[in-house]
Amino acid sequence: MSNSTSNQLRNIALTVHELEQGEFYWVLMEGADTDAPAAAEESLPYLPLEAAVEPYTTYANALVAGVAAIRRMFGPNGPRG
Numbered sequence: 001m002s003n004s005t006s007n008q009l010r011n012i013a014l015t016v017h018e019l020e021q022g023e024f025y026w027v028l029m030e031g032a033d034t035d036a037p038a039a040a041e042e043s044l045p046y047l048p049l050e051a052a053v054e055p056y057t058t059y060a061n062a063l064v065a066g067v068a069a070i071r072r073m074f075g076p077n078g079p080r081g
Contacts, residue, residue: 007080007081008080008081009078009079009080010030010031010079010080010081011030011031011044012028012029012030012031012049012070012074012079013028013029013030013031013046014026014027014028014029014063014066014067014070015027015029015066016059016062016063016066018059019055020055022057023055023056023057024055024056024057024058024059024061024062025051025052025055025056025062026051026052026056026062026063026065026066026069027048027050027051027052027066028048028049028050028051028066028069028070028073029046029047029048029049030046030047030049031044031045031046032044032045032046032047050069050073052065052066052069
């Protein structure tokens with residue numbers, strides 16, 4: 001196995017959902033591989049990876065907490081591997 005393959009940056013997205021008014025949750029998602037390259041040009045499906053268990057009172061607080069979760073999960077080099 002090549003080292004460059006295991007060192008490839010993973011496609012991670014952070015979003016914030018307001019499930020109830022005033023209750024914001026961060027959600028980390030990972031881009032799913034697709035077998036149809038033409039379809040990937042149109043859209044890229046994402047699958048949930050991790051999410052907040054408790055709500056935050058503001059969108060901004062949830063967003064900052066989501067970034068902190070990325071840092072905890074993947075460390076200083078980001079989501080590689």
